[in-house]
Amino acid sequence: MLVQKFGGTSVKSVARIKNVASIIARAAEEGPVVAVVSAMGDTTDYLMKLAHQVSGSPNRRELDALLATGEQISVALVAMALNESGTKAVSVTAGQLGITTESVHTSARIVDINTERIRRYLDDGNVVVAAGFQGTTPAGDTTTLGRGGSDTTAVALAVALGASACDIFTDVSGVYTADPNIVPTARLLKEVSYEEMLEMARVGAQVLHPRAVELARKHGIPVRVRNTFDPNHEGTILKGADEMEISRPVSGVTVDRDQARLAILKVPDRPGVAGEIFGALADQRVSVDMIIQAFHEGGLVNDISFTVKRSDLETARTALEEAASRTGAEHVLADEDVAKVSVVGAGLMDHPDVAARMFSALGREGINIKMISTSEIRISCVVSDEDAERAVRVVHDLFHLDEAHDEPDSDQD
Ligand code: ADP
Numbered sequence: 001m002l003v004q005k006f007g008g009t010s011v012k013s014v015a016r017i018k019n020v021a022s023i024i025a026r027a028a029e030e031g032p033v034v035a036v037v038s039a040m041g042d043t044t045d046y047l048m049k050l051a052h053q054v055s056g057s058p059n060r061r062e063l064d065a066l067l068a069t070g071e072q073i074s075v076a077l078v079a080m081a082l083n084e085s086g087t088k089a090v091s092v093t094a095g096q097l098g099i100t101t102e103s104v105h106t107s108a109r110i111v112d113i114n115t116e117r118i119r120r121y122l123d124d125g126n127v128v129v130a131a132g133f134q135g136t137t138p139a140g141d142t143t144t145l146g147r148g149g150s151d152t153t154a155v156a157l158a159v160a161l162g163a164s165a166c167d168i169f170t171d172v173s174g175v176y177t178a179d180p181n182i183v184p185t186a187r188l189l190k191e192v193s194y195e196e197m198l199e200m201a202r203v204g205a206q207v208l209h210p211r212a213v214e215l216a217r218k219h220g221i222p223v224r225v226r227n228t229f230d231p232n233h234e235g236t237i238l239k240g241a242d243e244m245e246i247s248r249p250v251s252g253v254t255v256d257r258d259q260a261r262l263a264i265l266k267v268p269d270r271p272g273v274a275g276e277i278f279g280a281l282a283d284q285r286v287s288v289d290m291i292i293q294a295f296h297e298g299g300l301v302n303d304i305s306f307t308v309k310r311s312d313l314e315t316a317r318t319a320l321e322e323a324a325s326r327t328g329a330e331h332v333l334a335d336e337d338v339a340k341v342s343v344v345g346a347g348l349m350d351h352p353d354v355a356a357r358m359f360s361a362l363g364r365e366g367i368n369i370k371m372i373s374t375s376e377i378r379i380s381c382v383v384s385d386e387d388a389e390r391a392v393r394v395v396h397d398l399f400h401l402d403e404a405h406d407e408p409d410s411d412q413d
Pocket residue numbers: 006007008009010038148169170171172174175176177178179180181204205206207208252
């Protein structure tokens with residue numbers, strides 16, 4: 001059994017829907033296929049914009065009810081196109097299918113998938129065309145999995161059905177050393193480890209949704225990223241790090257522009273104060289990254305700054321201002337003009353010079369670094385949004401990522 005997923009650009013128009021149907025039909029000649037489909041083109045953006053025209057902060061339950069309609073249109077059209085070309089197919093929504101999620105609107109996690117109905121349709125010789133991105137709560141309300149969540153639907157279905165592989169079809173030929181739309185010389189990676197991909201996805205490589213990668217890693221599902229417009233291209237395969245023959249210090253450079261920076265200044269220095277501030281943010285379900293605490297002379301107060309998703313900025317700012325008045329902090333600053341540029345590589349921890357070289361290269365280009373954070377396999381710098389794409393190209397050039405370093409034993413500069 002094979003799960004195939006087609007993203008928004010792959011089903012943007014009638015002609016593209018027909019192209020997708022022919023890819024699915026070919027796969028269906030080999031064995032049972034479940035196809036997961038996203039909303040057509042920019043439909044989800046359009047629906048989001050509509051909601052914000054009606055309300056400044058749309059009710060999340062209703063927002064999910066609205067957003068899920070995009071996928072409902074595309075599954076019906078793809079199933080129609082398949083039937084039209086002689087491949088038996090049936091479309092299903094998450095509700096019909098039985099994809100149960102938590103009751104957390106706009107970023108729900110899947111808790112259970114009932115495969116009974118899919119199996120029945122497959123046994124009857126159908127291709128099942130399933131709506132990505134959506135779920136239902138145990139009470140029957142519609143939820144969504146967060147932007148880009150159709151990848152997660154596809155991998156979760158592959159896990160639940162015990163599929164042999166999950167193919168993610170998109171508008172590029174696989175995972176590259178950087179977004180090929182930003183860095184024209186970016187190189188296609190034939191294979192990438194789950195760990196590297198997870199880190200890249202978390203810091204901006206939207207080619208795969210991080211939760212899809214997490215699930216694939218946990219269950220060892222081979223995920224292939226392939227091009228809808230060049231379906232015979234092998235693309236990129238995700239593997240366990242221990243199955244890979246090569247390890248490279250730097251596998252890719254990413255940029256995340258959905259970022260904002262907040263700072264709370266002159267926070268009284270006493271035990272428990274950080275817990276109080278970040279507890280207030282957690283209560284509002286705001287995820288925080290890159291926390292930096294800097295002390296003032298005299299040691300009585302600290303400044304704390306951190307990054308959040310740009311879409312969480314207003315919620316976070318309100319919660320932080322309340323926390324500032326409760327804790328006796330002086331005031332709160334917000335900065336929307338930021339983007340996070342990261343290098344990711346499983347071999348980074350053995351190359352302590354990578355960070356220094358990255359900072360120096362950005363400095364030589366006159367790009368100011370506003371914040372820095374590192375993990376074992378990642379170095380991230382927050383820079384001004386207008387510098388972000390240039391920074392990605394500078395770092396990509398610095399590590400010669402356009403050149404192949406994939407041969408075993410090669411030593412990447
Ligand atoms: P889909 O609609 O198929 O889900 P997405 O827009 O979510 O497609 O993801 C594909 C896009 O991801 C590409 O068009 C590309 O611009 C972007 N991207 C970002 N980083 C990378 C990367 N490292 N490799 C490939 N694509 C990337």
